[in-house]
Amino acid sequence: MNESISNCDNHCIFCKIISGKLPASRVSEDDEYLAIRDVNPQAPVHILVIPKLHLPGVSEFEEPAQLGRLFQAASKVAASEKLSSFRLVINKGADAGQTVYHLHIHLLGGRQLSWPPG
Numbered sequence: 294m295n296e297s298i299s300n301c302d303n304h305c306i307f308c309k310i311i312s313g314k315l316p317a318s319r320v321s322e323d324d325e326y327l328a329i330r331d332v333n334p335q336a337p338v339h340i341l342v343i344p345k346l347h348l349p350g351v352s353e354f355e356e357p358a359q360l361g362r363l364f365q366a367a368s369k370v371a372a373s374e375k376l377s378s379f380r381l382v383i384n385k386g387a388d389a390g391q392t393v394y395h396l397h398i399h400l401l402g403g404r405q406l407s408w409p410p411g
């Protein structure tokens with residue numbers, strides 16, 4: 294496995310959270326994902342659904358089913374938060390607003406969300 298998709302604990306803030314080296318407000322997890330509350334929430338519910346395997350972004354998955362399972366996890370978290378309306382967002386690349394280069398889905402809800410996004 295090359296370094297870009299290994300768990301590069303030393304350099305990646307989300308890998309450190311997953312391994313417990315950094316604290317986070319944990320919502321739920323299983324073998325493959327961890328859900329945490331975003332430290333800078335943009336909505337009453339703002340949760341990050343993060344694969345435990347370090348993948349730099351949405352284009353770097355190894356098999357499409359990884360993304361399917363991650364979206365399934367995000368929907369389960371939305372249900373556990375009792376959200377009937379919500380938005381799932383993946384920012385890819387700096388111009389789209391990606392700041393942490395470990396794949397994550399933003400789950401946003403609990404308020405009216407405008408469209409188009411900024």
Ligand code: 5GP
Nearest residue numbers: 306317329330331332333384390391392393
């Ligand atoms: P991106 O900009 O890459 O799409 O999203 C990264 C998200 O991670 C941002 O919403 C940011 O607030 C959140 N974030 C960055 N560092 C931390 C942290 O240490 N803990 C938590 N819980 N969220 C973080």
Ligand code: ZN
Nearest residue numbers: 305308347395
């Ligand atoms: Zn990572």
